[in-house]
Amino acid sequence: MNTSPAEESFQKYIIHQLKMGPRAAEYSERQESFSNAVDNIVTLWTENRKNKTTWTSDFQGKASKLLRTLENKSAFQIYLSNFDVYAHRSMTDGFYRSCSMRSKIQVIVEEFVDFADLVPEEDADHLEYIDDLYKDFADDIPPIPHDKIPSWVPASHWWWRVPTRHDMSREEIEERLYDYHPEDWNPDY
Numbered sequence: 001m002n003t004s005p006a007e008e009s010f011q012k013y014i015i016h017q018l019k020m021g022p023r024a025a026e027y028s029e030r031q032e033s034f035s036n037a038v039d040n041i042v043t044l045w046t047e048n049r050k051n052k053t054t055w056t057s058d059f060q061g062k063a064s065k066l067l068r069t070l071e072n073k074s075a076f077q078i079y080l081s082n083f084d085v086y087a088h089r090s091m092t093d094g095f096y097r098s099c100s101m102r103s104k105i106q107v108i109v110e111e112f113v114d115f116a117d118l119v120p121e122e123d124a125d126h127l128e129y130i131d132d133l134y135k136d137f138a139d140d141i142p143p144i145p146h147d148k149i150p151s152w153v154p155a156s157h158w159w160w161r162v163p164t165r166h167d168m169s170r171e172e173i174e175e176r177l178y179d180y181h182p183e184d185w186n187p188d189y
Contacts, residue, residue, distance in 0.1 A: 003056050007044065011059040014040045018066035021075065034075035042104050045111065046152040055111070064112045076118045080105070080126065087130045091140045095163075099144070102130065103157045131159065138164045142172075 003011075014037055021033025041063070048054055055063075066072055083105065086098035105127070109115045116124040134141070143163035153160055 003053055004051075007047065007053065008056065008059075010040070010044055011056060014044065015059065015062050015066065018063060018072060021072075030071070031075055031078050034072060035079060038079065038104050038108065041111075042107050042152070045107050049152070049154075060112065067108065067113045068117060073118055080119065080123075084126075084130070087133055090134065091137055091142075095141050096144055096148075098130075099153075099157075099160045100150070102127075102159050103153055106157060134159050134162045138162050140165070142168055 017033055017037035017040065021030055021037060044055075067076070079101070083098060083101040086094035086101060088094065090098050105115070109118075109127075115127055119126060141163040143166050144160060149160045
């Protein structure tokens with residue numbers, strides 16, 4: 001099926017984000033622009049799947065090229081760092097956000113750029129490391145209820161379903177998710 005004019009317009013907007021985001025004066029603006037571009041790519045990918053449409057080859061080529069620029073690779077590294085923080089917090093409050101970011105990264109690497117082309121050589125196995133982290137702590141990660149997994153997530157994104165302890169009580173889940181005590185942040189408390 002062909003791409004609609006609205007989809008083509010959205011593709012142009014994403015290309016604009018990938019071109020202009022790295023040029024933003026403020027670090028936070030550059031990172032926000034990149035993160036928004038990733039979100040928009042996934043939104044478009046979701047619509048493509050739902051409507052049985054595809055990217056235009058022009059869009060896919062331009063986006064792939066722009067994602068490989070030094071500036072966008074740098075922004076991806078920051079995105080990856082944020083993902084890493086959430087992944088390491090999977091046993092508490094980070095799992096949902098971590099899975100969301102992991103799925104978005106998967107879309108980028110399946111549709112546009114190999115992961116190894118986005119990161120320094122020494123980080124080429126970082127997704128495997130995070131995947132192993134999920135598997136190693138599957139018993140300790142509070143499960144995400146099936147109806148809370150976003151509808152756009154394909155079955156191949158297994159990490160959403162990695163928790164093995166489906167018998168966790170609501171109290172245990174909430175304790176893990178909201179286990180913040182003032183003394184953890186202020187030793188004089």
